Amino acid sequence: MEPLPTPATRPGRDGLAAILARPARALVALDFDGTLAPIVPDPEKARAHPDALPALTALAPKVAAVAVITGRPADVAVRYGGFAAVPGLEHLVVLGHYGAERWDAVTGEVTAPDPHPGVAAVRAELPGLLESTQGAWIEDKGHAVAVHTRRAADPQGTFDALREPLTDLATRNGLIVEPGRMVLELRPPGMDKGVALSEYVRELGAESVLYAGDDLGDLPAYAAVDKLRSDGTPGLLVCSGSEEVTELSKRADVVVDGPEGVVRLLQAIAAQAG
Structure with missing residues (x-):
């Protein structure tokens, strides 16, 4: 097992320390495409990294929740991620359409508003x-x-x-x-990954948060973590690095090598979370 990376910033180091100290009160939130799943030319052929599901099933029982926050429909992310009816993933939710839709592993059901x-x-x-x-x-x-x-x-x-x-x-x-x-x-306006993340942190009562993303649509979630940190909730910002988008890597506490690096980070956290 690879060692955990040392975050480049003090807030990031504090965030990782808080997650490891009380994992049962931590939220791990992740983008899907480019973070859990490699980017492919045809989005319909996107699938989670082969080691993502084992990493998530190892981590999910040790934390308050794992949330996949994506622009995709929730049921599509569930299908492409292979998340349905997997033992150990009862603490998983998928917030689709930037939080407008929600799938819970416990019920296996999607709730969604009427289309705009x-x-x-x-x-x-x-x-x-x-x-x-x-x-x-x-x-x-x-x-x-x-x-x-x-x-x-x-x-x-x-x-x-x-x-x-x-x-x-x-x-x-x-x-x-x-x-x-x-x-x-x-x-439609009014929902983004930052809004979805902030609302779920409040709902969960999470005491620390990790967010991992790779693209411009993840910047609002980064901003939400910054706001949470300023309000006293420790957080860790992770970038699933790519050469196409560099804005996130400039702001991240930890930069990993694409979905494979994200998986390795999740494995390391699960191993050290006890």
Whole structure:
């Protein structure tokens, strides 16, 4: 077993120490794509790292809860992660659509609000808007719609060219655009990973928190951990490192090598949590 890394900041070291000192009062929160699951060209083929489920089943019984916070629909993340009906994962929740949906391992059920009407309007207009854009691909997330450019001949150029028209389309229909790693997601305002994380910390009464992410959509969760730390709740910020997005690594207490590094970190915490 690899040793735990030493966080680069004092707040990070305090956060890790608090998690290890009282793991039963700690929340471990994780993004899915790029953090638990490697990024792949086709999002429908994304699956959790092979060692992620064993790491989570080793860790989950020792902490207050493990939360997967994702922009994906909750049931999709559950399916792609292999989380359903796994012994040891009773303390797992999946907060899908940035917290608008919730799946609990205990019940196996998803609770969700009615879809925002703007999503249906955007869904209808997008094919025409993208008709002349080669390689852009639409992912229907139910409560949101995402446009991926990773398959285009020039992924970054296509991403940049689409950002303004997609922002205009979203604004006209009461939505916002969430940029990510070669993806632009059009979704309802009012929920982000920071809101979802903060609300779940309060619900759980967690005394410490770890959050791991890899993309721009994880920055609100980083900000939420910063706020929790300023209010006296220790926290640890982990970046699942990539060359595509560097904003998180600049703010993280610990940077690991993608999902494999995240898995190793979870294994080490589980081993030392007793």
